[in-house]
Amino acid sequence: MKKLLCLFILVLTLSNGHAQRVYDARIGGKEILTPLPNKEPRINGPKVYGARPGKEFVFRIPCQGERPMKFEIVGLTNQLILDTDKGIITGNVPEGKGEYPMRITASNKYGKVSREFKLVVGDKLALTPPTGWNSWGGHMLMVTDGIMRKTADVFVEKGFADVGFQYISIDDCWMKTSKESFEARKDYKKKQHEGFSFDGLVGEVRNTEGNVIPNSNFPDMKAMTDYIHSFGLKAGIYSSPGPYTCQNFEGSLGYEKRDADQYANWGFDLLKYDLCSGNSCLKCIRNINESYPQSALWQPMATYLSLQDRDILFNLCQYGFEDPWTWAPDLGISTWRTGGDLNHHVENYFKEALRISTELRAYSKPGQWNDPDFMYIHKLRDFRKMVDPSQEIALNTNQRYQYVTLWSVICAPFFFSCDINEIDEFTIRLLANAGVMNINQDALGHVAETIKNKNDEVIMLKRLADGSKALAVFNTSAVDEKVIDFDLKTMGLNSSIQVYDVWRQDDLGTVAERMSIRLSPNGVGLFILKQ
Numbered sequence: 001m002k003k004l005l006c007l008f009i010l011v012l013t014l015s016n017g018h019a020q021r022v023y024d025a026r027i028g029g030k031e032i033l034t035p036l037p038n039k040e041p042r043i044n045g046p047k048v049y050g051a052r053p054g055k056e057f058v059f060r061i062p063c064q065g066e067r068p069m070k071f072e073i074v075g076l077t078n079q080l081i082l083d084t085d086k087g088i089i090t091g092n093v094p095e096g097k098g099e100y101p102m103r104i105t106a107s108n109k110y111g112k113v114s115r116e117f118k119l120v121v122g123d124k125l126a127l128t129p130p131t132g133w134n135s136w137g138g139h140m141l142m143v144t145d146g147i148m149r150k151t152a153d154v155f156v157e158k159g160f161a162d163v164g165f166q167y168i169s170i171d172d173c174w175m176k177t178s179k180e181s182f183e184a185r186k187d188y189k190k191k192q193h194e195g196f197s198f199d200g201l202v203g204e205v206r207n208t209e210g211n212v213i214p215n216s217n218f219p220d221m222k223a224m225t226d227y228i229h230s231f232g233l234k235a236g237i238y239s240s241p242g243p244y245t246c247q248n249f250e251g252s253l254g255y256e257k258r259d260a261d262q263y264a265n266w267g268f269d270l271l272k273y274d275l276c277s278g279n280s281c282l283k284c285i286r287n288i289n290e291s292y293p294q295s296a297l298w299q300p301m302a303t304y305l306s307l308q309d310r311d312i313l314f315n316l317c318q319y320g321f322e323d324p325w326t327w328a329p330d331l332g333i334s335t336w337r338t339g340g341d342l343n344h345h346v347e348n349y350f351k352e353a354l355r356i357s358t359e360l361r362a363y364s365k366p367g368q369w370n371d372p373d374f375m376y377i378h379k380l381r382d383f384r385k386m387v388d389p390s391q392e393i394a395l396n397t398n399q400r401y402q403y404v405t406l407w408s409v410i411c412a413p414f415f416f417s418c419d420i421n422e423i424d425e426f427t428i429r430l431l432a433n434a435g436v437m438n439i440n441q442d443a444l445g446h447v448a449e450t451i452k453n454k455n456d457e458v459i460m461l462k463r464l465a466d467g468s469k470a471l472a473v474f475n476t477s478a479v480d481e482k483v484i485d486f487d488l489k490t491m492g493l494n495s496s497i498q499v500y501d502v503w504r505q506d507d508l509g510t511v512a513e514r515m516s517i518r519l520s521p522n523g524v525g526l527f528i529l530k531q
């Protein structure tokens with residue numbers, strides 16, 4: 001009945017021209033659209049997964065529904081083990097390159113569901129965009145072992161892991177800054193004066209063997225990654241190809257092999273490698289050798305990471321200089337930042353996404369993704385006022401829905417960043433919508449095409465592996481509501497299609513000829529269209 005009421009337009013092509021019904025997709029202030037998950041199992045996340053031959057493996061089957069739950073896998077390869085209660089796969093991937101199709105079944109007292117899962121053993125990781133949380137926006141210099149563990153708990157308790165969020169990543173400032181580097185940062189004195197404590201953060205940066213020493217906020221890296229892996233989740237770490245990170249903490253220049261080995265020994269699964277002081281190194285070298293390629297700066301770490309026993313995803317961060325999309329994939333790099341830091345300019349989220357959907361779209365594909373930076377949603381810290389509590393970003397509810405919708409349809413790495421201590425129900429439901437995640441994780445890896453960008457209307461279409469399409473419609477006016485109306489045929493669609501509202505998880509029935517959608521200022525609608 002509800003479905004019938006919701007059924008939006010059914011434009012009858014009658015000669016007297018029936019009034020067209022308009023689907024109301026307006027979103028109110030702080031309105032939660034994502035329904036709570038059903039009790040029966042629903043498997044989410046990627047259906048294809050890339051791994052390198054013989055590497056250590058950990059993967060949690062993202063599955064919603066009431067626990068206890070039982071998991072089974074048909075086709076699980078020899079050296080992989082399934083924890084049938086937790087749905088966590090561990091072990092080693094096969095040595096032989098190739099495709100290993102499996103069928104995962106999850107059952108509980110309310111039902112049973114099966115889904116295909118294909119392990120692809122080869123050179124590429126991230127056959128779908130990597131997903132997770134990063135510490136920078138919410139914690140900056142204040143990231144700790146405790147924050148990382150808490151994020152793992154939140155992932156499991158609040159349903160993030162059940163829709164497919166995987167990596168929990170430390171950004172800058174887990175290492176130490178030397179006395180000299182500390183002194184070189186004038187703003188650190190000011191921070192200290194304002195009450196920020198640098199205890200445990202300043203001092204010897206490497207031991208006598210040259211191994212990097214974590215600061216006192218990270219007493220035992222291995223124990224921390226073990227904790228994260230115990231949930232089947234993955235852990236990320238951060239460094240720079242220069243001598244210092246962007247916050248003047250210890251970088252990896254000259255220690256690439258040692259650091260790569262260390263990250264693997266600690267059990268990390270991702271490295272965000274950030275240009276920072278590496279830019280001055282590059283300039284220096286180029287004074288002597290003008291044609292020294294940017295890629296040469298990143299090559300050593302890329303090589304050493306690939307030699308580890310575990311897969312460590314390379315997350316390149318050099319703000320889009322010198323077209324990383326043209327050379328990074330050849331180094332085995334899975335994602336590269338396309339521009340500057342969004343946390344300082346959250347309002348640029350739309351511009352950055354449009355660029356990926358248009359001029360850069362050809363460079364995103366399974367194994368390699370344009371990265372417009374994180375979804376900075378909810379409370380962030382201000383680097384200039386570290387002791388102050390984190391503050392809400394200056395985006396309203398509708399803009400937050402736009403932000404997440406865009407990251408989903410343009411196949412952006414689906415990472416969010418915020419103060420995890422402050423996460424609230426609105427933000428949890430905003431980020432942990434299974435349908436939105438599944439569009440981002442679709443195996444085709446097709447970046448939504450912008451098929452209209454005019455008069456404050458943006459329409460994007462993303463092809464999905466099962467032949468259906470994700471349609472995202474945006475009102476870019478900050479002031480006016482808008483009815484977005486279009487002819488299905490002119491969009492290259494059949495004249496009759498099944499429509500599903502992804503945010504509200506609601507079947508809207510069949511639509512013929514035209515669609516008409518009412519949006520709030522800065523509003524958005526996300527639909528799946530089946531022919």
Ligand code: GLA
Nearest residue numbers: 136171172246247274317341
């Ligand atoms: C750079 C990066 C950010 C963050 C900071 C940390 O600005 O672009 O994402 O990693 O460094 O210092």
